[in-house]
Amino acid sequence: MEKLKEEYDRYFELLKAREFFLNILLTAKVENKEYKEKVKKVEEELAHYDTVLIEKFGKYLKTGDQELKDFFSSKVTTLKVGYTRVNVRKKAKEEHTSTNGSVDPNVSVESSNGLPPLPPDWKEYRKVDQNYEPMIDSHDAFIQLMERKKVQIIPLVEVSFSRRPQRIKKKIKVKTVKKEELSKKRKKLANLDKNLLLFHEKASYQIVGHDVNFRDNTCHKINEKHGRVCGIPKSSAREIKNLFVNEEERKELKNQISEVKVRKRALKGTNKGYVMMGMLTTGIVIIIAATIFMIINNALNH
Amino acid sequence: MQNFNVVNENSEFKMGSAISVFKLPNDERKILLFSVEELDDSDDASLQVAYLNTDEEGYDYLVPIDNSDTFKKAMMVVKDIMRGGK
Numbered sequence: 001m002e003k004l005k006e007e008y009d010r011y012f013e014l015l016k017a018r019e020f021f022l023n024i025l026l027t028a029k030v031e032n033k034e035y036k037e038k039v040k041k042v043e044e045e046l047a048h049y050d051t052v053l054i055e056k057f058g059k060y061l062k063t064g065d066q067e068l069k070d071f072f073s074s075k076v077t078t079l080k081v082g083y084t085r086v087n088v089r090k091k092a093k094e095e096h097t098s099t100n101g102s103v104d105p106n107v108s109v110e111s112s113n114g115l116p117p118l119p120p121d122w123k124e125y126r127k128v129d130q131n132y133e134p135m136i137d138s139h140d141a142f143i144q145l146m147e148r149k150k151v152q153i154i155p156l157v158e159v160s161f162s163r164r165p166q167r168i169k170k171k172i173k174v175k176t177v178k179k180e181e182l183s184k185k186r187k188k189l190a191n192l193d194k195n196l197l198l199f200h201e202k203a204s205y206q207i208v209g210h211d212v213n214f215r216d217n218t219c220h221k222i223n224e225k226h227g228r229v230c231g232i233p234k235s236s237a238r239e240i241k242n243l244f245v246n247e248e249e250r251k252e253l254k255n256q257i258s259e260v261k262v263r264k265r266a267l268k269g270t271n272k273g274y275v276m277m278g279m280l281t282t283g284i285v286i287i288i289a290a291t292i293f294m295i296i297n298n299a300l301n302h
Numbered sequence: 303m304q305n306f307n308v309v310n311e312n313s314e315f316k317m318g319s320a321i322s323v324f325k326l327p328n329d330e331r332k333i334l335l336f337s338v339e340e341l342d343d344s345d346d347a348s349l350q351v352a353y354l355n356t357d358e359e360g361y362d363y364l365v366p367i368d369n370s371d372t373f374k375k376a377m378m379v380v381k382d383i384m385r386g387g388k
Contacts, residue, residue: 205379208332210323212354214306215361220318223366224310224338226373227350229380237337237347240384241319 014046308338308364316341322383323354326375331355333376334364335383351376 017038214220232240308318321335334354339347351373353365367373 204327205375205382206325206327207383208323208325210332210354212304212320212323212334213356213360213362214304215363219307219309219315220364222308222310222318222338222350222352222364224312224316224348224350226366226368227352229335229349229351229377231346231348232337233345234339234347235345237319237339237349240321240349241337244321 011046014042017042310338318350321349324379324383326372326379329372333367333379335380349380351380 304320306318306320308316310316317339319337319339321337323332323334325332332354333351336350336352337347338350351367353367354362355365356362367376
């Protein structure tokens, strides 16, 4: 209960802080980046508390706990003033809205109820202002607010999960044996455990070319419960293993083939050299022999 | 990739098979993705991750990943590997 109160207290503090900063923004004649930033931070924290409150306070308040109700009432009084002030501000804006409902953002006028003039860019603040909830004056109204927020939050969560993650740029392109077949297998394997499907975030990692070298005849102690990613059938585990083993083997084979090709090319080049050298040597020997024969023949004739 | 014997926290003996080794960003420790199969006739197996350390003699050994954030990141990597991300 005490922890709940603390969270509850913080929630109302944040609401008040938001109201305070927004009020400054709404009445400011020039843009105030500092307070805009403050509102943003408060909004972020409030979003967290919204989800907490829906689950916790909603339940507790429905039980009608008197202590919490009293605590709630003491907070509501302060909050009501803040919200009333904002509602007056909203009304002031509505007065400056044209008859067809459109708003002229360039108009900066003195309001009739004595409030400070609206800043020229108040249209932008209006967006923030929409985050204001209606006045809360009872714990039933608070529960209604929480339930409405629950309805609002759930679709947002679904949207964020329905987005597909961006793929990481492939550093090394390795063609698989049958790409389509393998991608089907992988899809099937990835679908085996729903827990894995929850992770749509971008995964950043580096595959390491490391040949695992375990000591022979040893048994490795593992914590199966902590290290478990997902459960799969044995057949699927073997498929995965083969998938990676084949890729490893194929890479090795590819390297071997390229090595053989280089050797063969070098060998071919060497043979050509030998043949050429042989032919040249034979030619030179024949020429020298013919010359000697001619010289001897000439000398004999002479 | 090779098979190895494993014993879990309940002192049950099983067969492990190394699948792939990867590293997370800003972390020099190697993580091994491996499968663990029951030795009996059941069809149960699981994919597991653990740190892969090397001892002074050059032999590898496994260390459980205790940090939940690291484990979550490793799970994301496994999913990406299964989908053919790299």
